[in-house]
Structures are given as C-alpha cells and as structure tokens.
Amino acid sequence: MMRVLVADDSFVMRNNLKKIFEKNGFKIVGEASNGREVCLAYDRLLPDLVTMDINMPVMDGISALKKIRKKHPQARIIMISAEGQKSMLFQAIKAGAKHFLVKPITSTKTMEVVEEVLS
C-alpha cells in the first residue's frame, strides 16, 4: 500500500485530501501543517508520496521541497497551489516536484496526477 504524507496548513484541505487518498486505497502515514513539520516528518516516515501546499507558514512549500529533495533525491512530491500561482509552480517543478495540482482539487484530477507520478 502506498504511503502518503499530506502537508497543508488548512485542516479542511488536509481532511479533503485524506478522504480522497483513503478512498482510493492509499494510506495516510502523516500530516503536516507547515514546512518545517513536513521536513521532519519525511525524515522519520520516508513516505512514497507527498502532497504539499505551496503556501505554508513557518517554511513555505518550495523551501521544504528543496530541503527534502536535497536529502532524498528520490522523493515524490506533488505541489498544490491556488489558481494564478504558475510561476511558483514552475519554480517548484524546477526544484524537483513531480507534478502539481491546482485548487479546487477533485478526486479524479488528484488520482490522475498521482497515477502519472507513480507510473
């Protein structure tokens, strides 16, 4: 079973993602509400997949992404952003994010992206 780490500062968003993943047979191994937490959680849990909001307090998504990728180059991270943040997404992809999702997220769209990343 694929192990997923969900990182988002919004509780609602995390819940939403959790539901989507669990419904599709993924296991949520951890949740993080800011960049620093996600870095620590990754070291500890070594998940198969991370979804990460690009805007997070304490440490933003891109910095966290870079930090994780530095230590774990194989990390599979999907960035989540709001509409109109293309340049940030571009930076994230350049920094090694595998794919991205634009809010509002849906189950279908999420699974399409996840499948493409895992394939």
Place this chain on the structure above:
Amino acid sequence: MNIYSLLLFTSFLIYLYLGFQMFRIRPMPRLSRIFCILCFAFAHWSFCITFLFPAPHKEAASFWMKCSSLGWSFIPALLLHFSLILSGWEQKFKHYILLPLLYLPGVLFIWREMTAYVTAKDFVLMSYGWTGVTPTDSPWVIGFTLYYLIFVLSSTVVLYKWRKKTESPREKKQAQIIIVAVLCSVILTFINETLLPLMGIHSIPRIPSFFILIWALGMWYAITKYRLMDLSHSFTGEIVLEELLEKLLKTILENSGAKRVVILLEEDGEMLIQGEVDTSIERCKVLHHIPLKESSALPCTLLKEAESTSHRLLIDDALKEEASTLDPYIQKHRPRSILLWPLLSRGELMGLLYLENNTTPYTFTPERVEILQRITSQVIVSLENATLFSSLQRSHDRLSHWNQRLEETVKERTTAIKILLDNAGQGFLSFGQNMLVDEEYSVECENLLGESIGRESFPALIYPHHREDRELLEEMLEEIFEEKEPMRQRVYMSLLPEEVLFDERSIQLEYRWIEGEGGERQDTMMVILTDITEKREMESLIEEEKSIFEMVVRVVSNFSDFNVTIEEYQDFCHDFMAELHCTRDPLEVLDTIYRQIHTFKGSFHQFGLSNMVHRLHMLETEIKEKRCSLEPLDLHHLEQLIPREEMLSWLDESLALLKNILGDFFSLQEKTIVIDEESLQKIEEHMMNTLDPAEIVLLLPKLKKLRWKPFCEALKTYPDYVKDLASQVEKCLYPLEIEGGDMKVDLAYYRKFTKTLGHVFRNAMDHGIERPEERRALGKDEKGRIECRLFQENGSLVVEISDDGRGISTEEMKGGGELSSAEHMSSQEILQKIFEEDYSTREDLSHLSGRGVGLSAVKEEVHRLGGKIHVDNRPGEGVTFMFSLPLEDHGVRPSISYDHHFLLFLKGAKRVLEEQAGLVMERPVQSRINITHRMRLFDLTTILPLKGMIRGRLLFTVERELCSYMLHHFALWDVEEEEQEDSYNDLLAELLNIIIGRSLKSHSEWGDLIITGIGEQLKASQASLKYGGEGMLTYIEKTHKGSLGFSFLPGTGDFFIREE
C-alpha cells in the same frame, strides 16, 4: 586485248554480280528470277563480244558471234516478260500462250544465227579488231530490228501504263527509272549499231552490250532503292508498335496493290482494329483500339471466319460472287479484290490483315501474295516484340500517370490544408528552441498578433508588455526544450499559459510538442491560437443574464423573506454604530459585524443577488485582514472601516435592477409583490431565450406558480349569485358558504369549468330546494342550505356541491322523461342521465334552469379536464354532486407565445429557402404574419406535427410550379420525369425538417423540447384550410417563381380542408 574488250569484260562482271546478287537476295519470286536471267543474258553477250574483237581469225570471230546470240536473242523477250509480271498483266495471259509468244522469236533468231547469220554476214578486221558486216537488204536483219523495237517498245508501254495506273508513288518511280534506263540504252545502242555506220563512222566498235549496262543498272537501282522486292531488314529495328504498324501498313499498301489495308491484333482475347491505311487518305491511322464488332467498315463475317479458321481468304472479284452469300459490308461497298491474311505466330493467331481493292479485280496476284507472305513472315517477330513493348509502355504510362496524380493530390491536399489553416479562424505557428517563430505560420496569426511575426520571439509576441510573464514563459519554454523526460515535459507544458489577453482580445493557446527526428529536424513547439473573445463575452453576458433571472425568480418566489432581509440589512447599515457603543472591546465589535456581514452575504446569495454577494465578500475579506493585522483598533477606525453609505448604495443598485425587470409594481413597502400578467409573460419569454432547458424546467414552474391563485377565488362570485337566485325564485336560503379551496391552481385552466358550475347551483335552487312552505310541511328548516366544499383528494381537485332539498326522484325520471328503457339501469346510471342533453324532469321550464342543457355543459367541461362526476342522491333529503378534476401540474410546461416562435421559424425558413432552394423572398417576414382561422392552400401542402415545448402543426404549402423549381434547384437526388410528382412530397417534408432544424439550432436551448412527427401530405389544389382552434398563424409569400405559405396551427384542434 584492247580497251573495248576490257570495257565489255567489266560489263560482263557487273552483270554477273548483279545476277548473283539478285539471286542471293531474292531467290524466290519470278520477277527477280527474270531479272537474274536477264542479267546472265547480258553477261553472256558481253562475255562473247569481249572475245570477238581480239579473235585471231574470221572463223573465231564468227564463233563468238554465234555464241553471243544466246545472250542477245532473248533480251527483249525477258524485258517484256519482266514488265508484264511487274505490272500484273501477265495474269491476263495463259502461260502456254504467253511463254512461246515471248520466247519463240528469240529461239528463231538463235537458230538462224547458228545455221547462217542474222546481223553479221561477214567480218572485217578494223583497228579495234573484228567486227560484223550487216547486210542492209537481209529480211532477217529487218526482222531482228523489228523484234527488238516491238518488244522494247511494248515493255516501255506496259511499264508506262503501269506507272499511270498505279497509285503507289514507289511503283511510279520504279516504272519511270526502268523506262528511262531502257530507252537510254536502246537509243545508245541504236546510235552505236545503226546510226554511226550509216554515217560512215566505223572507228567506234559496236558495243551494245556495254550500253545495256544502263538498262541493267537502272533496273537494279529501281529494285534496291525503291524496294521493288527487297524488304529485308526493314522491320527488325522497329520496337514502337505505332511506328511498326505504320511502316507495315505502308509497305503492304505499296507492295500488295491494295487500296485499303487494315490490321487487327488480338488483345485479351478480342480482335481490335489497330491500324488502317487507305490510298484515299494521306496518313495512316494506327492504334485505334477499336473492337472488331464495333466496326461497320469491315466485312465482319469474313473476318470472324478467318479468325476462327486461321486460313487466308482471297476473293479475286467480289462482283462476280453470289451477292446473297456475301457479307453486308461487301454488299454495300462492293470492293472488287479482297484478301484476308491471318498473322500466325507459332501456329497461334495473333492478328489479321485485311486488304481490299475496290476498283480492280485480281489485284492480289500470286506475285503480290508472295510478297505479302514475305512481309508478314518477317514482321511477326517484330510485331510480337512491339506488342509486348507497347503493353509495357502502357503500364509504364499508367504508372507514371498514377504517380503524377498522386503528386497532384498531395499538392492539392497541402494547399487545401493551408487554406483550411488560413481560414480556420485559428492561428498556427511553430518555433524551435530559439523561440523564434518560423516563417511558415498561418495568416490568422497576423490578425491575432500583429503584422509580421516571422522570426519574432514567441514570448515577446505573447507578452509584449508584461516583463514578468514574458520571462516566466521564456524560462518555461527553455525547460521544456531542455527536458528529456516526457512526464516532466508534460508537466511543464501544462503550466504554459492557456489564455492571454492581447489587444483587448482573449486568445486561447494550445500547445503541441513535435518531436524532432534528429539531424535536420529539430524539436518544435506548435502553438494554436484561437480568438475566444466573443465566446468569453458571450459567456459573461449569458452568465450575467442568468444570474439576473435567477435573482428575479428567487426574489419573487420568496418575496416576504427577501423583504425581511432587505429591511434587516438596511437597519444594520443604519444602526450598527449603536452596537459599537454598547461594548468597549473593538475586536468583539468587529467580530460581530463580521458575522453579520457574513450572514447577509449568505442571505443575498440565497436570493441570487450576486452583486451584493461579491461586494460583501470583498468587505468581509477586508475586515478579516484588518482583524488579523493585529493593529490596535478603536471605534473610530471601525466606523471608517465599514462604509455604510456604500453598503446601502450597493443594495439600491440591485433593487434598481429588479425594478427594471419587474416593473414599477415592485415595491418594498408592500408585503406582497404585484406583477402584472404582461410583465410576467415577458419575463418568462426572456428566460426561455437565455436559460438552458434544465434551468427552465427548474425555474419556470416557480415563476409560473406566481400566477396561480387559490381555487376558491374562482368561485367567489357564487355566494352573491346564489343569493340573487334565491330572491328571484322566492326561496329562503342560508348564505352559500364556500369551504376550503386554498390550494393554488392556474385559474385560467379551470375557468370554463367553474363558470359552468352556475348551472349546478341553479339546478339545486330550482329543482332541489323546496319552497319554504313545502319545507315547513316536511318538517325541514324553512331556510334551505346549499353548501360548497373544495378539497384535494388523491391528487384530484374535488368540488362538492350539496343541497338539502328534495333530492332526485328516480321514479319520476323513469316515468317522466324519455327514459322508457331505463328500468334496467342502476340508480347511479339513471342519475348520470340528468347530465344528458335535452333531459329535464320538470315540465315547467323556468327561465333559470332551462332543461338539461345546463348540466350537460358541466359534464362536457368535466370530461374535457379529464374529471369525473359522482351524484349522491338522498331522496327527500338532498343531493350531493361531486366533481373531481385531476390536479395536473400543467403549469410546468411553459406557455410560449407562438407568434414569437413562428417568427423565428420563418426567419430560418427564409434563409433555407434562399440558400438551398434558390428562391428570392421579397419582403421581410415580420410584417406578413397574420392570425386567422382560414388559409388558402396552394397545390401541394405538407403538414408536420410538432410535439414538446411547441405543440401544434406546421404547414407548408406551395404552388406546383414553384415546387418543381425548388426540386430542380435543391437537386438532392436525380429525379426522373415520372417520379417528379412523388418527389414533391419528399421535398416539402425535407425542407420543413431542415427549416425546423435550422431554427432550433439558432435556439439550441429548445432542441430537446421539440419533436417533429411525420409529415402528412395533401394534394388539394386551390383548397382552403379552416382551423377549429383558437387561431392559426399564417404567412404567405410571393417569390419570383410562385407563391408559398407557412402556417402554424397551435394546439391539437381540428382543421378542415375545403376544395374550392
């Protein structure tokens, strides 16, 4: 040996050479045989004379002279024989006559020479040697001279005649050469032999055999140069069938004496005429490829016969043949000589030659047949090769033709694609890693992005002013071109801008990655640009309209709630400062306000006031930011933060919008909203045009129900009515009470029915309620009671009207009425009878309730609405009528104004008829719509039923002439003359369908809601249609080819056709 001997010896060698050469080339034909013999005769003569001059003594000279006679005595005969064979005259003589006639004189002269002498009586020795002395008085000398003269001249004449007769230029030339050569040599011989000795000149010896060399060479020249007989090697080089055939035909024509030669060759089991040459036409025609059976210019039966037997067929003179046995062609054209020659290759027939001479019989002499034999035997191989080559060439031609076609097609397609791209309304451009747009971009790109975009940087074109966007796009494209992993590339691609605003136009961008193949072709990005400005504008416009109507419907259907919300909001705007003063903690106040605004936002959202929602949302965000900024707040700040005036003006804006649509009746002061029917109708119509079907189905009934009223309202006039009635008939009655009836219905739908209820009340009053004194006697209350109850039961609307009168006496009905057969009926059945027309139990018909007419009207209405009547009769106590009507939610189906749709339909019709049927319509359609009950029909009419949102029948009627014109113009199918009449119906139905399809297309929101039935055809010329419904919409138009008419019969009413 002297010079003369040498000359003669040389001549001898030449003759010998010519003879042998001719023998070697053409050993067979008699002509060349004669020529050979002639040459040997010349040679013999020359040879003998060579030794005459230097003879040692007179005896020797005499011997050579006698010896030479074997040569010279036959020469004229051989010449004549040659000429006769050449000209074909030899045929006319029998061999046993001709040969002695020709050669006997020669034999005679030889005999004379051997035994005595002919020309040389004595020999004298001259300076050059021995020479004969010719006696002038010898009859033999004269005879010999005459023999020579007659034969040579005869030959000349024969050749001359042949020359004149023949049509072959070659033969003419040959005859000419031979004549000239013969005459030359004869004249020279005459001068040498006779003239010079007579003149006394004896220094020149007699050497006729030398002069005759001219003769021999002339003939040789004629033979070799003009191919008198020699045909070898002439065909072998020819490989092109066309040239070979031409050559062959010409050769045959020249050598066979035929005036017309036709060659047929077999191809795929069929004889095809492949060439023809005729002396009457200058050129010969080859490669016709005409099948034999299609030709009338050939004796087909003969050819068929020759084809099947492979035998040659010769007719010397067709005129002499039995006419009836001949081929039709021969009977008609009467050719004289005919020769059919099969061309055989290894025993197999590969073709036929047809030779014909239409003037001369016996043309095809054995000599010519022999030539033909040789020609054909030679040509067969060449012909085979050429045929093979020809078929190869044909395949090659076909291949190259296909190839050419293919190239052309590719070219066409390329052009077509370019045209397509240029006119697609989309721009296509591509660029490589350097991001410079390739020169090959479609024209539309220039319209979208500016004048010339070739070699311009794509990001700079897309974002000329936004540096950040441009740089981001550049970076992204760089990554895409660099990236090797397909998934990452796709991820980057999905980040590329999908829409840009360029020069106030929305341009949609789509990207296609075109993988390079290495080498010359680099990776390319293709971009498709689409102008979606209009689409976007339309979308926002539609969105706006939609939201407005949603708002209207929601506000109107929840008007009281809306009113409360408005009041609360206004109060809030005016008074929230009061709250501020209640508490000291600004944060708490702010939270309260925030919550309130949030609530209002939700409320307005519920009513669809999107403007308000948007504004309040902005305000909310602002407050939230302030709240989070953690700056110290005081009340003063708060007052500034909340823009109360603005908040009120936002509301006013929205209310103005509502007022605009709902009219002046919209007033906030009233608790209820009053909208007149007309504006409601307009709103409905407008909604129909802007919303999509799903939304219409949802929203329209709500709006529709606004027009519904409590059912009791339909009966509210009856209490007064009943009161009036009672006083008229002098009956005492408690006031009529109407109980229930709060359910809202479309009153218009039930209006007819509720009107007929008057009859029921009248009946109750008239027949039911007894007079006061009667009632008293019966122990009843003096005042009668009529009750009316309205209620809903099992989805039915029930109207119950009861009285406490005398009830209905079924006995009385049986006896009094015309119901003699009523005995077997149940009482309920009998009771139903009172609703029958013409039934009345009372003889004194009051002016109030006339007979049964009234009740029958009620029954009719109830049945129309699909309801039932139940009568509860309690004799002596009263009657209860129960009318139950199905409570149909008929309001869901939007009622649409038909003329509006008819107009749209006509506009569609006009376009279709103009574009597809080639008509010219004269006037704009608006002005021509009439509402009528009658319409004049033209010759042909099609009636198409429509169901769904628009119910009714469409009618299309045209004059026959116009229909015929449209049919030819429309030309969907090929129409035979006799089928034309039947096609008219198809045409009209087809056109109607197209028209409806078109009109629906321009109003896609109706599409699902209209179903067309099968057209009904009418052929009633000069008839008229009378519509029994409420009125039909008609439109008559005169076009340049005749009149046509459309009409729409709404509903399902009946119509009648009346022929006039």
